[in-house]
Amino acid sequence: MKIFELLTIPQLAGMRIIAGKAGKDREVESVNMMDAPDIIQFLNKNEFLVTTAYHLKDHPHMLSELVTAMAEQGCAGLGIKTKRFLNEVPAEVISLADQLTLPIIELPLELSLGQIVNFTFQTILDKRAAELKLVLETHKQFTNIIMQGKGIQLLLQDLSKMINRPVQLIDQHMKPISQPITELDFHSLLDGISIPPTKISPISLTTIASKQDFTLFPVHISEKKYGFLIIIGEIKKTDQFTLLTIEQAANVISFSLIKENALRQHDRSIRNDFFLHFLDGTLSSQDEITGRAAEFSLQNNQMYICAVGKIDGELHHPTYTQQHEKADDLYDFIEGELSTKKHGIHFFKKGESCILLFEVHEDRMNPGTYVESNLIELQNRVSSYFGNTISFGVSTLCQNFLQTKSAYKEAVDALSQGKLSKKKEYIQTYHTKDIMELMRQIPQEDLRNFYAFALEGFKETKIEEEQSLLETLLVYLETHCQISETAKRLFVHRNTVVYRIEKCEEILGKSLKDPETTLQIRLALRIKSLIEK
Missing domain, CATH: 3.30.450.40 (GAF domain)
Structure with missing residues (x-):
């Protein structure tokens, strides 16, 4: 209840504000009666104090001290019977109350302090009871809406x-x-x-x-x-x-x-566990796989394209738990984007990656463009909301759900290929029978021998230097020998790139301008990613 509302109580007719009118919106939570000079230490915030000013009649200066103390204490206001023991409130006290915006109210003589306290308390209680009734009725009304579905x-x-x-x-x-x-x-x-x-x-x-x-x-x-x-x-x-x-x-x-959210998380967990068990080969029966997949709206006779996404770089947070929570939040955001705006896109999480299965229908003219446009939109949304970038590897078209296991591997390979080139926020599409797949058919021993022959000179360098040189060499060749682009992707000065390339040519004893040499080096660097797995 506000101070100005006190004046509207019928039983308290005759009360009026004589000072501190600017504080009429002060909240009144309780009321107290003053019968001793040391009342201040017993007053509380938002408390309305009533008094006859009996102990102040011979010490009017103490009224100023009382007003100051009450303002500092955050009291609601002061009520005084001015025609009882104190004929009028001193002008300096009125000025002080106006300055401190502490209302001073003149109390009617015909009412005792006890009556004023009782009527005030009764009004406060009635107001609280009305508010409580409102809260209960409102809460019941809103609860019924939810309970009725x-x-x-x-x-x-x-x-x-x-x-x-x-x-x-x-x-x-x-x-x-x-x-x-x-x-x-x-x-x-x-x-x-x-x-x-x-x-x-x-x-x-x-x-x-x-x-x-x-x-x-x-x-x-x-x-x-x-x-x-x-x-x-x-x-x-x-x-x-x-x-x-x-x-x-x-x-x-x-x-x-x-x-x-709890129900959604439970359903999501069951669905995600099924798909991960399918990828890991835990589920061996095709009938079991297709039957359970159908429960999650994954039809086996449906064509799909698989995309695997991963956040670029690292999420810089103090603890591993916070990094994990940030990644989960980002992937939950992506899932929310897909569930509210897109149909026929299934979302899963595996470790630090997310997996998207795009349904492809026969009437869709260019499924690759459809997938890419959706992924670009997701990249833009992630960048806008989180300030992070995410990259995707995309598989070729598979004819049914059972083939999505192979499609997942294709998407992972495509994602890894883009990462090798030090790109960010990219969408890398898997190419059937590309050079990496052909090299996988070659025995590991032959691959190691070719790698050792092509990059033999680097064995004599220190491990740290070898890593930086080979990394520079790979990006340099992947960017078609562009010095500036290589420096940009590696976050180094272009002169550093020039120095490292010259060092590589010195170690190899060959010029990187020779097509045969660069082809041999490119193959060796691709083999490096295979033999180190």
């Missing part, structure tokens, strides 16, 4: 009608969880603003671009993830009805989201 969207619609404001539910990435009700892009609007996940109280913001006020109420999505219930428009702190209604909606939404 009507969904969060209907709950948000009811909430919007009750508070007469548009509402929006977004996740931790500022993406809409429910159907969008506004064209505002909250990810862009809140970019650069750090909002603590443990924040409990609402957060009020105003966007410069749209000049729109909105308030964020935290909602839990899971044990560690959180989102926000956004209310479009200004909500005043004095509007307790609206605040309580929104808080109850946020509570019900949190419970609903946590439940949905």
